[in-house]
Amino acid sequence: MHQEVLEYIQKNRDRFLEELLCWLRIPSISTDRQYREEVLNSARYLKEQLAAIGIENIQLIPSEGFPVVYGEKIINPALPTVLIYGHYDVQPPDPLELWNSPPFEPVIKDEKIYARGACDDKGQVYMHIKAVETLLKLNKLPCNVKFFIEGEEEIGSASLPGVLAAHKDLLQCDTILISDTSMVSLEQPSITTSLRGLAYVEVEVTGPNRDLHSGVYGGAIDNPIFRLCKMIASLKDENERITIPGFYDDVKELTLLERRMLAEVPFDYANYLLELDIRATRGESGYTALEQLTIRPTLEVNGIWGGYTGEGSKTVIPSKAYAKISMRLVPYQDSEKITALFKKHFESLAPPSVKVEVRPHHGGNPYISDINSVSYRAAAAAIKQSFGKEPIASREGGSIPILAEFDKVLKKPIVLLGFGLDTDAIHSPNEHYGVKNYFKGIETICLFYYHFAILSRN
Amino acid sequence: MHQEVLEYIQKNRDRFLEELLCWLRIPSISTDRQYREEVLNSARYLKEQLAAIGIENIQLIPSEGFPVVYGEKIINPALPTVLIYGHYDVQPPDPLELWNSPPFEPVIKDEKIYARGACDDKGQVYMHIKAVETLLKLNKLPCNVKFFIEGEEEIGSASLPGVLAAHKDLLQCDTILISDTSMVSLEQPSITTSLRGLAYVEVEVTGPNRDLHSGVYGGAIDNPIFRLCKMIASLKDENERITIPGFYDDVKELTLLERRMLAEVPFDYANYLLELDIRATRGESGYTALEQLTIRPTLEVNGIWGGYTGEGSKTVIPSKAYAKISMRLVPYQDSEKITALFKKHFESLAPPSVKVEVRPHHGGNPYISDINSVSYRAAAAAIKQSFGKEPIASREGGSIPILAEFDKVLKKPIVLLGFGLDTDAIHSPNEHYGVKNYFKGIETICLFYYHFAILSRN
Numbered sequence: 001m002h003q004e005v006l007e008y009i010q011k012n013r014d015r016f017l018e019e020l021l022c023w024l025r026i027p028s029i030s031t032d033r034q035y036r037e038e039v040l041n042s043a044r045y046l047k048e049q050l051a052a053i054g055i056e057n058i059q060l061i062p063s064e065g066f067p068v069v070y071g072e073k074i075i076n077p078a079l080p081t082v083l084i085y086g087h088y089d090v091q092p093p094d095p096l097e098l099w100n101s102p103p104f105e106p107v108i109k110d111e112k113i114y115a116r117g118a119c120d121d122k123g124q125v126y127m128h129i130k131a132v133e134t135l136l137k138l139n140k141l142p143c144n145v146k147f148f149i150e151g152e153e154e155i156g157s158a159s160l161p162g163v164l165a166a167h168k169d170l171l172q173c174d175t176i177l178i179s180d181t182s183m184v185s186l187e188q189p190s191i192t193t194s195l196r197g198l199a200y201v202e203v204e205v206t207g208p209n210r211d212l213h214s215g216v217y218g219g220a221i222d223n224p225i226f227r228l229c230k231m232i233a234s235l236k237d238e239n240e241r242i243t244i245p246g247f248y249d250d251v252k253e254l255t256l257l258e259r260r261m262l263a264e265v266p267f268d269y270a271n272y273l274l275e276l277d278i279r280a281t282r283g284e285s286g287y288t289a290l291e292q293l294t295i296r297p298t299l300e301v302n303g304i305w306g307g308y309t310g311e312g313s314k315t316v317i318p319s320k321a322y323a324k325i326s327m328r329l330v331p332y333q334d335s336e337k338i339t340a341l342f343k344k345h346f347e348s349l350a351p352p353s354v355k356v357e358v359r360p361h362h363g364g365n366p367y368i369s370d371i372n373s374v375s376y377r378a379a380a381a382a383i384k385q386s387f388g389k390e391p392i393a394s395r396e397g398g399s400i401p402i403l404a405e406f407d408k409v410l411k412k413p414i415v416l417l418g419f420g421l422d423t424d425a426i427h428s429p430n431e432h433y434g435v436k437n438y439f440k441g442i443e444t445i446c447l448f449y450y451h452f453a454i455l456s457r458n
Numbered sequence: 459m460h461q462e463v464l465e466y467i468q469k470n471r472d473r474f475l476e477e478l479l480c481w482l483r484i485p486s487i488s489t490d491r492q493y494r495e496e497v498l499n500s501a502r503y504l505k506e507q508l509a510a511i512g513i514e515n516i517q518l519i520p521s522e523g524f525p526v527v528y529g530e531k532i533i534n535p536a537l538p539t540v541l542i543y544g545h546y547d548v549q550p551p552d553p554l555e556l557w558n559s560p561p562f563e564p565v566i567k568d569e570k571i572y573a574r575g576a577c578d579d580k581g582q583v584y585m586h587i588k589a590v591e592t593l594l595k596l597n598k599l600p601c602n603v604k605f606f607i608e609g610e611e612e613i614g615s616a617s618l619p620g621v622l623a624a625h626k627d628l629l630q631c632d633t634i635l636i637s638d639t640s641m642v643s644l645e646q647p648s649i650t651t652s653l654r655g656l657a658y659v660e661v662e663v664t665g666p667n668r669d670l671h672s673g674v675y676g677g678a679i680d681n682p683i684f685r686l687c688k689m690i691a692s693l694k695d696e697n698e699r700i701t702i703p704g705f706y707d708d709v710k711e712l713t714l715l716e717r718r719m720l721a722e723v724p725f726d727y728a729n730y731l732l733e734l735d736i737r738a739t740r741g742e743s744g745y746t747a748l749e750q751l752t753i754r755p756t757l758e759v760n761g762i763w764g765g766y767t768g769e770g771s772k773t774v775i776p777s778k779a780y781a782k783i784s785m786r787l788v789p790y791q792d793s794e795k796i797t798a799l800f801k802k803h804f805e806s807l808a809p810p811s812v813k814v815e816v817r818p819h820h821g822g823n824p825y826i827s828d829i830n831s832v833s834y835r836a837a838a839a840a841i842k843q844s845f846g847k848e849p850i851a852s853r854e855g856g857s858i859p860i861l862a863e864f865d866k867v868l869k870k871p872i873v874l875l876g877f878g879l880d881t882d883a884i885h886s887p888n889e890h891y892g893v894k895n896y897f898k899g900i901e902t903i904c905l906f907y908y909h910f911a912i913l914s915r916n
Contacts, residue, residue, distance in 0.1 A: 031770030092772055098668065155770055182674075196673060200771050209735035210556065213885040214758045215654060215856030216640075218786050219750035222740035225759040225781075226694070232684065233691035277667035282680035282811040292677035300672045301683040302774050303765035308782060312489030312613055313658050313819045314550055315784055315857075316760050316885055323683075324766060326773055328676050353740040361771045398673030399773075427671040427774055 001140055002385065005446045008134045009439055016442070017108070017435070019049065020126045023088075024106040024115040030066060030089035030155045039151050042088045043069050046125075046149055053133040055147065061167060063159035066151030070170070073132065074144045080456040081144040082375075082449065083173035085406070086125035086180060087153030090117035091427045098429035112432040119433035120426035124179035124419060125149055127438060131445035142453035146173060150402075153180075156200070156362020157402040164402075164409045174456065175375035176406050177448070179441065181396055181418030186436060188266055189387045190394040191379055192416040196297070197329035197366035198399040199338045203346060205231070205321045206355045211307075214315040222353030224321040225306045231349040231356075232323060235299055239285040242299050242327075244345045250332045254295055262290060265394050275423070294395035298328040324361070328397060335363030335401075364401020373413035374455045381455075382417075382447035386440060417448065459598055460843065463904045466592045467897060474900070475566070475893070477507065478584045482564040482573040488524060488547035488613045497609050500546045501527050504583075504607055511591040513605065519625060521617035524609030528628070531590065532602045538914040539602040540833075540907065541631035543864070544583035544638060545611030548575035549885045556887035570890040577891035578884035582637035582877060583607055585896060589903035600911035604631060608860075611638075614658070614820025615860040622867045632914065633833035634864050635906070637899065639854055639876030644894060646724055647845045648852040649837055650874040654755070655787035655824035656857040657796045661804060663689070663779045664813045669765075672773040680811035682779040683764045689807040689814070690781060693757055697743035700757050700785075702803045708790045712753055720748060723852050733881065752853035756786040782819070786855060793821030793859075822859020831871035832913045839913075840875075840905035844898060875906065 009016070028042035029035040043060060046069045050058050055071035069088065074081075093103035093116045101107050106115035113123065128147070135141035148171060150160055164171065181192040207224040208217070237243055254262070267290045273279065283292030292298075306321030308314035327338055343358040350356040369376060371393055383391040396416075403414060419441035425431045467474070486500035487493040501518060504527045508516050513529035527546065532539075551561035551574045559565050564573035571581065586605070593599035606629060608618055622629065639650040665682040666675070695701055712720070725748045731737065741750030750756075764779030766772035787796055801816040808814040827834060829851055841849040854874075861872060877899035883889045 031772065032768065092766070092768060094766070094768070095669065198673070198773070200773070202771075207736065210883065210888075211553065211886045212734075213856060214756075214760060214784060215656070215786055216854070216880055216884070217751065218756040218758050218855060219752075219754055220739040220741040220747040221734070221736070222738075223758050225762050226690065226757075229687040229690040229759065229762070232687040236684070276670075276679070278665060278679070278811060280680075280810040281678040282809060283678040289678040293675065294677075296677050298672070298676040299684075300676050300681050300773075300775055301687065301765065302672060302772060303767045303776075304683050304687070304779065305763045305767040307759065307761035308550070308552070309761045309763040309780075310490065310550065310552070313660075313782060313784070314489065314760060314885070315656070315658070315758075317758055318761075321762065322767075324771060326672060326771070328673055351740060352738040353736060396674070397676060398671060422674055425668065426674070427772070428669045430668075 001450060002447065004138050005134055005443060008138060009442055016130050020123060021106045023122050023126065024117055025104055027104045028089045028151070029092050030152055031092060039066050039089055043067055043151055046088050049129055050147060053129060054136050061163055063163050065159040068163050069149045070147065072144070072146040073136070073141065075141055079143050080452060081146060081173040082452065083146045083148055083171060083176045084128045085176055085178045086128065086149045087121045087151065088125065088149050089151045089154050091120070091154050095429060100430055108435065111435045113435060114430060114432045116431055118431050119420040119424040120431065121153065121180045123433040123438055124441065127179060127419070127441035127445055131442045134442065134446055135449060141449060143449050146171065156364065158362055160402050161405050164405055168409055171410060173410065173412055175412055175452070176410065176414045177375065178400065178414060178416050179418050180400055181416045182420035182422050182424065183418060184266055184392065184394060185421065186440070189383045189389055189391040191376065191383070191391045192396045192418060193369040193371055193393045194331065194395040195367045195403060196397055196399050197333060197335050197364050198326060198401055199329060199335045199342065199363040200326040200361040201339060201342060202359045202361055203323050203325060204357045206319060207317070207353065208319055210319050212317040214317045217317055221317055222351065223317050224354055225318060227354050228306065228321040228323060231346065232301060234349060240283055242297065244341050246341050247338065250334065251297060251330055252332055259291065262295065262395060263288070265290060265392060293397045295330055297330050297333060300326055302326050328399065329366050331366045331368050333366060335365050339363055362401065364399055365404035367403035367407070369416060370413055375413050375415045375452055378448055378452035378455050379415045379417045381451040382444050385447050386444040459908060460905065462596050463592055463901060466596060467900055474588050478581060479564045481580050481584065482575055483562055485562045486547050486609070487550050488610055489550060497524050497547055501525055501609055504546050507587055508605060511587060512594050519621055521621050523617040526621050527607045528605065530602070530604040531594070531599065533599055537600065537602050538632040538911060539604060539630070540910065541604045541606055541629060541634045542586045543634055543636045544586065544607045545579045545609065546583065546607050547609045547612050548580070549578070549612050553887060558888055566893065569893045571893060571896070572888060572890045574889050576889050577878040577882040578889065579611065579638045581891040581896055582899065585637060585877070585899035585903055589900045592900065592904055593907060599907060601907050604629065614822065616820055618860050619863050622863055626867055629868060631868065631870055633870055633910070634868065634872045635833065636858065636872060636874050637876050638858055639874045640878035640880050640882065641876060642724055642850065642852060643879065644898070647841045647847055647849040649834065649849045650854045650876060651827040651829055651851045652789065652853040653825045653861060654855055654857050655791060655793050655822050656784060656859055657787060657793045657800065657821040658784040658819040659797060659800060660817045660819055661781050661783060662815045664777060665775070665811065666777055668777050670775040672775045675775055679775055680809065681775050682812055683776060685812050686764065686779040686781060689804065690759060692807060698741055700755065702799050704799050705796065708792065709755060709788055710790055717749065720753065720853060721746070723748060723850060751855045753788055755788050755791060758784055760784050786857065787824050789824045789826050791824060793823050797821055820859065822857055823862035825861040825865070827874060828871055833871050833873045833910055836906055836910035836913050837873045837875045839909040840902050843905050844902040
């Protein structure tokens with residue numbers, strides 16, 4: 001069966017790539033209202049591609065935001081069912097000027113597909129469609145499959161809990177399979193076993209009711225930019241520990257054994273610095289860089305703006321200054337609780353000379369996989385067969401906000417079978433996805449169904 | 459003579475306004491390259507207006523940047539000569555959305571002229587042209603006049619020292635008269651006797667060589683925005699005192715007598731808060747608000763930007779963050795010295811995890827007038843005659859960077875005979891200039907020539 005899969009993939013290689021490139025040409029930027037129609041076009045393209053391989057009961061499930069694309073192939077109700085989750089929306093591409101080729105005109109260069117969404121998540125979703133096509137064409141699909149691909153992952157999946165709750169019966173399955181994460185390397189495959197959660201807010205500091213001349217008013221008027229800087233600066237102490245009262249209360253410290261296991265994940269610190277062109281990392285004292293990146297919560301300023309930002313100089317004290325601030329959360333922190341703690345603390349930092357407003361954007365809770373589940377073992381067996389090497393369990397720093405919700409509603413194991421690499425520049429200019437990763441992914445997913453069907457029988 | 463002046467102004471009132479509005483329609487924004495041609499158009503309009511009233515030897519003196527408009531009327535070489543300095547460029551109008559009417563489509567509303575440049579400085583320069591027209595038409599100009607109006611004041615007058623040095627002979631005069639400041643109120647006229655200097659820099663903090671995903675990289679990578687906030691926040695202590703080593707070394711503390719004199723300037727604190735819609739001021743401990751605004755140096759963030767600033771959210775750690783920072787200086791601080799101190803200190807604040815670059819923009823030294831000069835006394839007499847009240851000596855927080863240079867090259871007293879009000883919103887949306895201020899200004903300037911000629915004879 002492995003041989004047949006490889007042959008089918010090889011024979012259809014060019015088409016498998018071309019179809020993905022077509023999808024990548026659609027700028028489905030969910031956060032920007034201007035791109036609303038393109039996000040819907042992305043869903044429509046997905047629908048057509050599912051229909052083309054013989055998926056049935058295809059529908060655009062409406063939501064309060066963008067619809068969820070659903071489709072299924074029920075071979076036999078007695079067989080185990082795999083629910084595939086992913087997303088058809090992408091991050092904004094800016095800063096545009098740093099891209100070497102336009103983000104929505106995909107090119108293949110040095111065996112990598114360059115485009116916004118190449119890895120996150122269109123490339124990884126499309127592997128699933130092509131894997132199911134392969135097995136259907138070979139008449140070897142040993143499970144039922146359900147596709148459940150949303151369009152709001154990059155803006156926090158706000159509508160998804162409602163869709164999940166309303167379609168709980170339709171979505172019944174034995175496991176949830178997701179490719180929206182990365183592995184250590186093609187030489188050292190891995191399966192992600194934990195993800196961080198997210199709390200994201202926007203803050204606005206208001207000083208005087210209008211922009212003022214910094215000569216006439218400077219010295220007595222509190223400057224909203226300076227005040228915002230002071231408030232932000234105070235959110236972490238000199239050990240880079242977050243100062244929001246109660247922030248760490250629910251963080252479960254890892255055992256020494258768990259930390260030793262994590263330390264086995266290859267991490268080349270010198271190369272890490274070199275690749276990012278920095279002289280040093282800087283994170284919470286008392287933890288390794290890898291720990292800071294995966295098992296510790298963070299606070300990041302994702303954007304800041306205020307005053308005159310054009311060419312040259314302007315001597316102004318602006319009326320307002322803004323920042324976008326997000327926190328990555330670890331088990332067992334709660335996104336809503338952390339957002340509330342942030343809001344209360346940040347508001348308390350404002351002196352009487354300014355007003356402050358904290359607006360929550362979106363969030364999601366952290367997640368840990370059960371590495372003893374049938375689907376996790378099936379994924380490990382598939383990887384061992386396709387890569388020739390046992391995968392290690394790794395923890396990832398990113399977030400898939402909706403995982404906790406799947407867990408709550410469907411109560412089935414989730415497997416994070418991702419084929420990206422940390423160097424794929426997702427969310428950055430020049431996002432890319434290895435052509436080899438793409439085809440290895442299709443192959444591995446085919447094998448997953450085989451192992452999952454067998455292990456489910458025992 | 460006073461009566462004739464008033465009659466001539468009254469008779470030509472509409473034309474005096476209309477000509478100014480025409481000038482205000484030209485968006486002469488010197489800091490923005492896109493407006494280069496409009497800045498030149500502003501100079502050309504000025505040239506035509508000088509020619510129209512009979513000014514001679516008119517020329518655009520070339521400089522490394524925008525030209526200086528020069529013109530003169532030498533009645534008799536034996537008479538005293540007044541050099542009028544001002545500027546034909548304006549500040550950028552943004553944020554545009556806060557203007558009630560377009561910044562370059564002047565309107566008169568509630569007896570105020572609304573437009574960018576209405577007060578700073580086209581409105582105040584144009585008073586001089588109309589005052590000289592009035593005296594020439596009445597055949598009553600008792601002095602020689604020289605107009606010297608530049609186009610780079612809002613970007614630091616960088617080319618002006620070169621022009622001054624190269625045309626020292628042409629510019630010989632007995633006093634320099636400038637209307638680019640404000641007075642306390644129409645009820646309490648005042649003459650500005652000191653101005654603050656300026657040091658203006660742009661800073662750039664660079665972290666990783668590209669924008670990164672804040673989940674994948676967050677926790678170990680120093681975030682350039684957060685680091686910039688920390689660095690900026692540390693520039694002032696909890697007493698709002700600037701922490702740059704050596705910053706206050708050359709600041710001359712005022713004597714108690716001088717502070718008492720300053721305290722006599724009317725300052726309605728409650729109304730000040732109300733008008734700006736703030737609950738409290740916040741400035742250096744140990745000084746009154748008025749002192750903080752005039753006799754104490756400041757550090758302001760005039761602009762900040764970095765990361766994602768669009769709609770919605772983006773989980774990014776940006777590669778770079780920027781800020782524009784300016785410091786107002788008081789006698790006897792030196793702009794270049796302070797810029798160097800800032801640069802050294804700010805660079806020293808950067809940990810090894812980021813790189814920092816400080817780029818000086820422009821600056822200018824602080825200035826104090828001699829209140830015993832003939833021209834200061836002539837200005838005081840003119841104000842007393844036109845306003846019916848003795849002017850008080852006031853100190854202003856703004857800067858006219860080139861004053862120190864005039865002092866050095868021409869070595870003649872400078873009089874800051876300004877008719878703006880602090881509420882005129884210069885450098886802000888809805889800049890305006892009182893119609894009454896405009897006409898009172900023309901009247902007072904006419905009287906100045908009369909008193910200056912008489913006092914010079916003694």
